[in-house]
Amino acid sequence: MIDFSQPTPVILSEVRLITPTRRELVLNMGPQHPSTHGVLRVRLTLEGETVIACDPVIGYLHRGVEKLGESHRYAQFVPWTDRTDYVAAPSNNLGYVLAVEKLCGIQAPERAQYWRMIMAELTRIASHLVWLGTHALDIGALSVSLYTFRDRELILDIFEKFCGARLTTNMMEIGGFSREIPPDLPEMVREFCRYFPKAIRQYEDLLTENPIWLARTKGVGVIEPEVAINYGLTGACLRGSGVNYDVRKAMPYLLYDRVEFEVPLGTHGDVYDRYLVRMEEMRQSIRIIEQCLEQVPTDGPLMAYESPYVIPPHKNVMTTAEDMQRHFIWVIKGFSPPKGEVYHAVEHSKGELGYYIVSDGSPIPYRLRIRSPDFVNLQSLPYMAQGAMLADIVALIGTIDIVLGSVDR
Amino acid sequence: MALSVLVFWLLALVSILGALGVVVARNPIHSAIGLVLSFLNVAAIYLVARAEFLAVVQVIVYAGAVIVLVVFVTMLVHPDDLPEFHGRRPLRVATGLILGIALLAEVTAAILARGLRGAPGPWTEETVAAVGGNTSALGQVLYSEFMLPIQLTAVLLLAATIGAIVLARPEAVSERLAVARRLLTISLAHPRGLDQPEPPLALPAGRDERVKPAGGGRPIVLARSADEFTERPAWGEWRPR
Amino acid sequence: MDWQRLLVSYLVGFVLLNVLLGLMAYMTWFERRVLARLQHRVGPNRTGPFGLLQPIADGIKLLAKEDIVPANADRLVFLVAPLLSFALAPLGAAVIPFGETLHLFGVDVPLLVADINVAVLYVLALGSVGVYGIILGGYASGNRYSLLGALRSTAQVISYELVLGLSLVGVLILSGSLSLQDILREQQRTLVIGPLTLPNWYILSQPLAFALFLIAAVAETNRAPFDLPEAETELVAGYFTEYSGFRFSFYFLAEYINMIVVSLLAATLFLGGIDGPIADGVWWLALKALFFLFFYVWLRATLPRFRYDQLMGLAWKVLLPLALLNIALTGLVRLWGIGAL
Numbered sequence: 001m002i003d004f005s006q007p008t009p010v011i012l013s014e015v016r017l018i019t020p021t022r023r024e025l026v027l028n029m030g031p032q033h034p035s036t037h038g039v040l041r042v043r044l045t046l047e048g049e050t051v052i053a054c055d056p057v058i059g060y061l062h063r064g065v066e067k068l069g070e071s072h073r074y075a076q077f078v079p080w081t082d083r084t085d086y087v088a089a090p091s092n093n094l095g096y097v098l099a100v101e102k103l104c105g106i107q108a109p110e111r112a113q114y115w116r117m118i119m120a121e122l123t124r125i126a127s128h129l130v131w132l133g134t135h136a137l138d139i140g141a142l143s144v145s146l147y148t149f150r151d152r153e154l155i156l157d158i159f160e161k162f163c164g165a166r167l168t169t170n171m172m173e174i175g176g177f178s179r180e181i182p183p184d185l186p187e188m189v190r191e192f193c194r195y196f197p198k199a200i201r202q203y204e205d206l207l208t209e210n211p212i213w214l215a216r217t218k219g220v221g222v223i224e225p226e227v228a229i230n231y232g233l234t235g236a237c238l239r240g241s242g243v244n245y246d247v248r249k250a251m252p253y254l255l256y257d258r259v260e261f262e263v264p265l266g267t268h269g270d271v272y273d274r275y276l277v278r279m280e281e282m283r284q285s286i287r288i289i290e291q292c293l294e295q296v297p298t299d300g301p302l303m304a305y306e307s308p309y310v311i312p313p314h315k316n317v318m319t320t321a322e323d324m325q326r327h328f329i330w331v332i333k334g335f336s337p338p339k340g341e342v343y344h345a346v347e348h349s350k351g352e353l354g355y356y357i358v359s360d361g362s363p364i365p366y367r368l369r370i371r372s373p374d375f376v377n378l379q380s381l382p383y384m385a386q387g388a389m390l391a392d393i394v395a396l397i398g399t400i401d402i403v404l405g406s407v408d409r
Numbered sequence: 410m411a412l413s414v415l416v417f418w419l420l421a422l423v424s425i426l427g428a429l430g431v432v433v434a435r436n437p438i439h440s441a442i443g444l445v446l447s448f449l450n451v452a453a454i455y456l457v458a459r460a461e462f463l464a465v466v467q468v469i470v471y472a473g474a475v476i477v478l479v480v481f482v483t484m485l486v487h488p489d490d491l492p493e494f495h496g497r498r499p500l501r502v503a504t505g506l507i508l509g510i511a512l513l514a515e516v517t518a519a520i521l522a523r524g525l526r527g528a529p530g531p532w533t534e535e536t537v538a539a540v541g542g543n544t545s546a547l548g549q550v551l552y553s554e555f556m557l558p559i560q561l562t563a564v565l566l567l568a569a570t571i572g573a574i575v576l577a578r579p580e581a582v583s584e585r586l587a588v589a590r591r592l593l594t595i596s597l598a599h600p601r602g603l604d605q606p607e608p609p610l611a612l613p614a615g616r617d618e619r620v621k622p623a624g625g626g627r628p629i630v631l632a633r634s635a636d637e638f639t640e641r642p643a644w645g646e647w648r649p650r
Numbered sequence: 651m652d653w654q655r656l657l658v659s660y661l662v663g664f665v666l667l668n669v670l671l672g673l674m675a676y677m678t679w680f681e682r683r684v685l686a687r688l689q690h691r692v693g694p695n696r697t698g699p700f701g702l703l704q705p706i707a708d709g710i711k712l713l714a715k716e717d718i719v720p721a722n723a724d725r726l727v728f729l730v731a732p733l734l735s736f737a738l739a740p741l742g743a744a745v746i747p748f749g750e751t752l753h754l755f756g757v758d759v760p761l762l763v764a765d766i767n768v769a770v771l772y773v774l775a776l777g778s779v780g781v782y783g784i785i786l787g788g789y790a791s792g793n794r795y796s797l798l799g800a801l802r803s804t805a806q807v808i809s810y811e812l813v814l815g816l817s818l819v820g821v822l823i824l825s826g827s828l829s830l831q832d833i834l835r836e837q838q839r840t841l842v843i844g845p846l847t848l849p850n851w852y853i854l855s856q857p858l859a860f861a862l863f864l865i866a867a868v869a870e871t872n873r874a875p876f877d878l879p880e881a882e883t884e885l886v887a888g889y890f891t892e893y894s895g896f897r898f899s900f901y902f903l904a905e906y907i908n909m910i911v912v913s914l915l916a917a918t919l920f921l922g923g924i925d926g927p928i929a930d931g932v933w934w935l936a937l938k939a940l941f942f943l944f945f946y947v948w949l950r951a952t953l954p955r956f957r958y959d960q961l962m963g964l965a966w967k968v969l970l971p972l973a974l975l976n977i978a979l980t981g982l983v984r985l986w987g988i989g990a991l
Contacts, residue, residue, distance in 0.1 A: 208623075208624035209624055209625060214625050218625065244632045245635070249632070249634055249635040260633075262619075262633055263633075264630070264632075265631070265632055267628055268627070272625060272627065276623040276624065276625075276627060277629060279623075280623065280629055
């Protein structure tokens with residue numbers, strides 16, 4: 001029997017301590033719950049099915065990734081970034097290596113930059129596919145998740161072809177790519193770009209005009225633009241509210257200023273708008289990939305070997321004494337970037353992913369901080385959840401698009 | 410004949426046991442279960458008496474709807490809010506006993522007065538069979554002889570329904586929500602949150618080609634550069650909730 | 651003579667119950683295979699040819715699991731509730747006619763277990779009692795998810811039962827009887843409209859009632875898109891969250907039996923049951939029921955889930971007025987004799 005006689009106080013924020021009244025029910029959702037996307041725990045105060053208060057509790061997947069970054073050499077940390085947002089590993093790699101390159105003043109060769117863009121956009125699509133599948137599954141549309149995972153396989157195949165790994169790719173390196181692009185990779189990507197718009201239409205057939213889907217998403221979880229800015233939301237959560245902020249446009253990195261694409265903005269700021277925005281983002285990503293494939297040089301260096309901070313080319317290590325010594329030092333001791341601090345942000349599939357690095361001139365960062373987008377976006381959950389129904393909570397968790405590895409780090 | 414009498418006694422026994430359970434059980438849900446048991450056995454007695462329509466209606470209305478609602482309410486109500494039924498108060502016990510005995514006496518008197526000595530009425534087995542069975546006979550009586558009472562009962566039920574809707578309007582929730590929202594706005598620590606709403610904003614003019622219908626009767630706005638739509642949020646419909 | 655009839659209907663009931671249990675086991679296989687096809691998957695295909703032994707493997711697995719009773723459960727109610735659900739589920743099939751009366755060894759064998767003259771109400775009554783299995787199970791588990799699932803389910807079943815019952819009134823007005831055999835007999839007549847000769851199936855004269863019945867039946871059996879009581883993404887597993895082993899399987903099986911019974915009922919009430927273009931018989935009933943079962947799976951693969959308030963709004967604000975409208979229209983037609991068809 002449920003013991004109603006012991007009210008549990010729910011701490012929502014510092015200003016507010018809610019003790020549930022007798023009519024209210026405290027429901028602990030997670031960390032072992034099928035739709036909290038990993039190990040998010042949400043404490044809900046319900047009256048009937050209406051949510052009075054919602055209090056996300058995080059930290060169940062905290063592994064101290066930032067601290068690990070402060071005890072590893074710069075190049076050693078790249079695989080760790082895979083493990084923060086594990087459904088979009090290449091984007092995490094990209095944010096980190098761009099920050100380190102900014103610190104060291106390295107410019108990756110043009111060809112590598114194009115391929116980084118292609119991989120980042122493929123990652124965005126893969127991540128959005130996971131989001132779409134799980135979000136639709138939470139709302140009860142069973143089949144969409146299987147369709148999206150079917151198409152995500154194609155992207156993972158491309159990753160596998162490129163670097164041998166599918167999930168935790170460890171793809172980018174400081175200075176570019178040290179491996180050559182497989183010769184049939186461009187055709188694989190092209191084939192995917194030809195196929196994928198059909199797949200998007202298939203998902204849209206199942207969801208976009210579906211009356212139940214509309215009823216479940218329209219007008220649910222509205223975030224006004226002002227509120228979105230105040231919460232520091234980024235990514236589709238912000239753009240769904242109609243605020244035009246996309247790191248690729250606002251602070252172009254790589255060669256995003258050379259490709260044409262549009263940033264979709266929502267008009268009502270609800271779950272449905274964020275859905276529409278992400279669907280359009282996938283189409284825009286295909287556009288970017290297609291332009292990149294046209295513009296990318298077919299050969300040329302992939303690694304900025306001229307920089308002293310970059311691992312020397314394998315061939316020279318085997319043939320020249322200087323490079324062999326440099327390689328030895330680079331691997332054993334690591335490279336020492338100049339003193340200073342640097343912040344670099346990329347437009348991750350979930351929002352602005354930033355890496356802040358303080359270097360004291362040693363081979364290990366003095367401080368490394370990850371500004372993970374979903375950690376910030378998750379803070380808007382209590383705001384959206386107030387007055388929502390219990391069933392909306394899963395839609396709201398889904399619409400924020402969190403990966404707990406990235407929230408907890 | 411002997412068999413059906415035996416069945417009757419068995420059903421009656423279980424039904425009384427169920428009724429006893431209602432009174433004795435300390436857990437209100439267990440009481441409700443006892444009541445269901447009692448009702449189902451009464452329905453079975455109707456069945457033995459070849460009143461199958463009455464039996465099925467007994468199950469649908471009493472066992473199905475009424476007791477489910479009782480259980481429903483019991484599950485929702487805080488145990489402390491329930492009245493104390495098991496206090497040893499002599500006055501209450503005495504009242505219960507007197508009322509119970511009075512009811513028993515009334516029922517016995519009614520049976521003795523009518524069931525054993527009164528006239529059986531126009532509906533015999535033959536007349537019932539002639540109009541096409543129990544159910545048809547019941548329907549014909551109810552909707553011809555007792556038309557007015559039926560209508561009055563319907564109006565009474567309607568009034569009760571409307572009363573329930575009026576009583577159940579959710580005021581408490583919205584009040585608490587308003588308080589919570591205000592607190593949350595303060596906790597944001599921003600100068601102009603929801604308390605000072607912006608006036609409604611319109612989409613900047615001359616940008617129609619950037620508005621794309623996206624489905625569900627919703628457009629999305631396509632921005633080509635970071636400078637567009639930055640003077641204000643691109644949409645004008647938002648209101649403080 | 652009385653004893654003989656009793657024995658015959660007992661035997662028919664015994665056979666029916668066993669067939670139903672077997673069908674129900676293969677319903678899980680059917681659902682998994684069809685769902686898999688609809689979702690670009692293969693489905694169970696390792697256990698026996700086409701995975702046909704999968705239900706047996708599942709059954710063994712479920713029976714071998716530990717029967718866990720949570721510490722803060724209401725023990726007796728917790729143990730009994732799934733049995734209640736499971737025991738009540740197949741009873742509805744007792745009134746469904748599976749064919750004409752057979753003459754075997756000089757004995758009349760009617761191919762239905764009980765010819766009750768209030769059969770339609772009987773089925774509704776079973777549905778309203780069947781909800782106890784859910785609500786008591788949810789309450790007794792001592793788990794808040796179970797409690798919420800039970801509350802949702804109760805409200806849902808009561809609301810949709812109303813729609814279900816009212817949607818059938820049109821059929822009852824047309825047939826003038828509450829007995830399924832009479833309703834079936836009415837539907838075996840032919841309907842002549844000009845050059846067309848159609849069977850007098852009630853789906854033709856009562857299309858609105860059919861649609862309402864179908865929607866309400868899906869809700870009544872707690873299937874997608876109305877599977878809120880067990881919405882696994884919100885309430886973990888709803889009212890049977892705390893159940894394991896064979897008690898869990900009782901709930902699971904009760905749901906599938908309910909699906910089969912409702913499908914049979916829909917086929918009998920609206921599609922002429924055993925009536926077919928050639929060679930009337932139980933196979934037509936099976937075919938029609940199979941179509942409804944496929945429909946269930948199809949819905950599950952296609953539609954998202956309603957929200958609780960939307961579900962109740964649909965029942966009370968849309969379906970119920972439509973059902974009343976249908977009754978009024980049917981009554982008027984009947985009264986003015988246009989329905990002399």
